[in-house]
Amino acid sequence: MTIFDRIIAGDLPASFVHQDDHCVVFLDINPVSRGHALVVPRLSQQHLAELNEPLLAHIWRIARDVGAAQQAGLGSLAQHFLVNDGPAASQSVPHVHIHVIPRYRGDTVRTMSRIVWHLSTLMLPRRESAARRQAMDRTAALISEAMRNHA
Ligand code: DGP
Numbered sequence: 001m002t003i004f005d006r007i008i009a010g011d012l013p014a015s016f017v018h019q020d021d022h023c024v025v026f027l028d029i030n031p032v033s034r035g036h037a038l039v040v041p042r043l044s045q046q047h048l049a050e051l052n053e054p055l056l057a058h059i060w061r062i063a064r065d066v067g068a069a070q071q072a073g074l075g076s077l078a079q080h081f082l083v084n085d086g087p088a089a090s091q092s093v094p095h096v097h098i099h100v101i102p103r104y105r106g107d108t109v110r111t112m113s114r115i116v117w118h119l120s121t122l123m124l125p126r127r128e129s130a131a132r133r134q135a136m137d138r139t140a141a142l143i144s145e146a147m148r149n150h151a
Helices: 003-008 053-074 108-119 130-149
Strands: 016-019 023-027 037-041 078-082 098-103
Touching: 003 023, 003 037, 016 053, 016 130, 023 053, 023 130, 037 053, 053 078, 053 098, 053 130, 098 108
Parallel strands: none
Antiparallel strands: 016 023, 023 037, 037 098, 078 098
């Protein structure tokens, strides 16, 4: 069982953006930028190649919609879609997930250095706090609302 299975089961907290029959979207605990989201299939598989075509299409469609909703809800200008597809590609959670990382005006140095840091083995998990969770919940709600409005 992966940590994402535990989030999907409701055993661990997360700031959810979207949930449907096939996937969930919640904010990354260690965000590269504000609103950094993870699109996670409910099916617990490690590699993209293990997903069937309809599920693959679905999670990429949802990732596209999350990117659009980050722009509408948070004012980002564009987004990176990133999949670390295996441990040798810096995958730390063995459960397929698409990172949707928003980009903001003037953020090149900060975001690029954080992406490098994110992909390195130096990454340390952030501590949970009530204030931090509330801030993440507010950000998730803004993306979620924009996603519903653009559906
Ligand atoms: P990757 O390196 O591609 O496997 O990214 C895994 C991401 O998952 C990483 O950016 C941090 C995030 N993450 C790990 N544990 C948790 C957690 O418990 N909650 C949330 N929201 N994100 C997590």
